[in-house]
Amino acid sequence: MTNDIQKQYDRHDDVASIILRMKEVYAIPDTHIRYATTKAFFDTKMTEGSSVREHGIKMLSLVEKLEDLQAGLDNDTYIDVIIQSLPPSYDPFVVNYNMNGLEKSINELINMLVQYEATTKKSKPSVLVGEASTCKAKGKGARRWKRKKGKAKAVASALSAPVAPVGMGKGKGKVGSKPIRANDVCMHCREKGH
Incomplete structure (x- = not known):
């Protein structure tokens, strides 16, 4: 001090x-x-x-x-x-x-x-950023989705043609059947005329 x-x-x-x-x-x-x-x-x-x-x-x-x-x-x-x-x-x-x-x-x-x-x-949701990847199908299922080369053009032209509505008109609401023509495409196998 x-x-x-x-x-x-x-x-x-x-x-x-x-x-x-x-x-x-x-x-x-x-x-x-x-x-x-x-x-x-x-x-x-x-x-x-x-x-x-x-x-x-x-x-x-x-x-x-x-x-x-x-x-x-x-x-x-x-x-x-x-x-x-x-x-x-x-x-x-x-x-x-x-x-x-x-x-x-x-x-x-x-x-x-x-x-x-x-x-x-x-x-709070978190945003994950990752790299885009492509998935390649393997096995039997992969072959099912491939189109055959010859039929692709016929199917494309048949699908692009105008289609008249079926069952419209007089009646009691039942859907009528339309006669099958020779150039119609089959809904099952996508081939013409059977």
Whole structure:
């Protein structure tokens, strides 16, 4: 200590009075600490995409500081401020919490928020980007879909020809039969005239 400071405390007889005097001179008043802590508590906002657990722990530490400083806020006020500090992605949780009239402690609220965060991250679809691949059919089934070269033109011309609707006209709604012509294409084997 410097000589000037030592002279100030030489007048005091015991250590308790020296400590009391030092607190009076050098200590920051509780009102300033309470103001700064309250301001930090009310101004803290969770950013979108950050961890709700970390935000909850930060808010819980500020609540504990305010209780140590006897700020005079009740549990409902603390919970309201914590809920208001959440980003818009937590609006469904907030609506559910308020609609159901849940009365929870701050620790229970933080645990509920962590569970909500875990379920919303699971439910978001993840987009997988992969390389396109071609599938080649093997075995008997692959041959079934191939056309034979000679019949392809006949089938294409037969399918492109205009077809008159069958069964339209007078009657009681029954479908009439149409006579088979020599150049009609068979629906089973796709050959003409039988």
